[in-house]
Each structure stands twice: as C-alpha cells, then as structure tokens.
Amino acid sequence: MHKILILFLGSFMLLSCKGKLKETDEVRDSSVKIATLNYEELKPLLHKNDDKTYVVNFWATWCMPCVKELPAFEKLNAAYKDKNVEVVLVSLDFPKQKESNLIPFVKKKSLQSKVLHFDDANEQFWIPDIAENWSGSIPATLIYNEKKRKFYEKSFSYEELQYELQTFLN
Numbered sequence: 001m002h003k004i005l006i007l008f009l010g011s012f013m014l015l016s017c018k019g020k021l022k023e024t025d026e027v028r029d030s031s032v033k034i035a036t037l038n039y040e041e042l043k044p045l046l047h048k049n050d051d052k053t054y055v056v057n058f059w060a061t062w063c064m065p066c067v068k069e070l071p072a073f074e075k076l077n078a079a080y081k082d083k084n085v086e087v088v089l090v091s092l093d094f095p096k097q098k099e100s101n102l103i104p105f106v107k108k109k110s111l112q113s114k115v116l117h118f119d120d121a122n123e124q125f126w127i128p129d130i131a132e133n134w135s136g137s138i139p140a141t142l143i144y145n146e147k148k149r150k151f152y153e154k155s156f157s158y159e160e161l162q163y164e165l166q167t168f169l170n
Contacts, residue, residue, distance in 0.1 A: 032103045036095070036117040039126040045088065045116075046130060046142060053085045053145040053168045055161075058118075058138050060092045061105045065155045066139040070109065072158040076165065077113040085165065087113040092138060095119050143168055 046056060057073050059066035070089070077087035089111065093102045098117050106115050120126055127136045131151035134140060141152045141161075145168050152164070 032107045034091070034098065034103060034106065034115050034117050036098065036119050039118075039120040039122065039129070042090070042116070042118055042120075042126075043129075046144075049146050051084060051146070053143065053165065055085065055087045055165065056090060056142040056144075057088070058090050058092055058140045058142075060138060061097070061101045062093070063138050069139055069155045069157075070111070072156050072161050073113055074111060075158050076161050079162075080165065083169070085169075089113050089115045091115060091117045093117065 045054075048054060055073070055076065057066075057069075059070065061067065073087050073089060076085070080087075091098075091102050095117075102115075102117060123136060127134050130142065131140075131153075134151060134153055137153055139155050141154075141156065143150050143152070143164060148168055150164070150168075156164075
C-alpha cells in the first residue's frame with residue numbers, strides 16, 4: 001500500500017510539473033531578447049575604459065531584495081542616460097529559468113535598462129575576479145569609470161544609488 005501511494009504521488013507531481021511547463025511556455029515572448037554571456041564575454045563590459053560611468057547590477061528574479069531595488073536602477077537609468085551613464089542589469093537567473101522567468105519578468109516590468117543573462121559555472125574564478133571582497137551574494141553592484149571603481153554588496157534605495165553615482169561624476 002505504501003509503495004502504491006508513493007507511486008501515485010510521484011506520478012501526480014510529474015504530471016503537475018508537466019502542466020506548469022506548458023503554462024510557462026505560453027508566457028514566452030519572442031520580442032524580448034536577452035543575450036546570455038559567460039564570464040569571458042561579460043568581463044570586457046566590466047572593464048571599459050571610455051568616458052562613460054557604468055552601473056552594473058547583479059541580480060535575479062528569485063532574489064526579493066534584488067527585485068525590490070530594481071526600480072531604483074530603472075529611475076537612475078532614466079535620469080542619467082543622457083549624462084554618459086549606462087545602467088546594466090546582469091541577471092544571475094538559472095539557465096533553465098531564462099525563458100520561463102527572466103524574459104516574462106523583464107517584459108512585465110517594462111525594464112528599460114540593458115539586461116544581460118549571465119551563465120558561468122566557474123564562480124570560484126569570476127566572483128573574486130569581479131571583486132576580491134565579494135562573497136557571491138546578491139544584490140551586488142559595480143560602479144566604475146576610467147578614474148574610479150567601487151563594488152557594493154548591498155541593496156540600494158534610489159537616493160543611496162544616486163549619491164554613490166554622484167561621487168563618480170564629480
């Protein structure tokens with residue numbers, strides 16, 4: 001009897017998951033394109049040496065503090081896009097969740113900042129290469145220009161983010 005119950009529950013869960021996959025397939029939107037990069041491809045974006053200031057936020061759709069602070073980055077992008085500032089949102093969503101979670105999220109929230117999907121399993125290399133003091137926790141943000149570079153492992157309000165950006169622009 002116990003084996004039959006386990007078999008029944010296992011079959012039910014499998015069928016339930018299969019149904020959920022079909023639901024997520026329906027929310028896919030081919031009009032939202034997000035490039036997936038490994039660290040070799042992402043690294044040049046983290047080390048540009050031009051006249052712009054870059055605000056690079058590492059986040060994920062499953063990270064509630066990340067989602068909570070996204071409006072601050074969007075507001076910063078809108079306020080400073082004509083002032084030689086580029087906001088880049090680097091999603092650390094799992095590869096299998098890009099189509100089912102990330103793309104629908106970006107569309108639903110109408111994100112205007114540049115969004116990239118990062119997929120590189122060698123975190124023992126790229127985490128300390130991005131910032132020696134980074135534990136790997138998100139949200140995390142790198143702000144840099146040709147004169148200054150600073151890494152933050154914290155959440156931001158718009159006011160805090162704007163204040164930090166101003167220290168790069170002055």
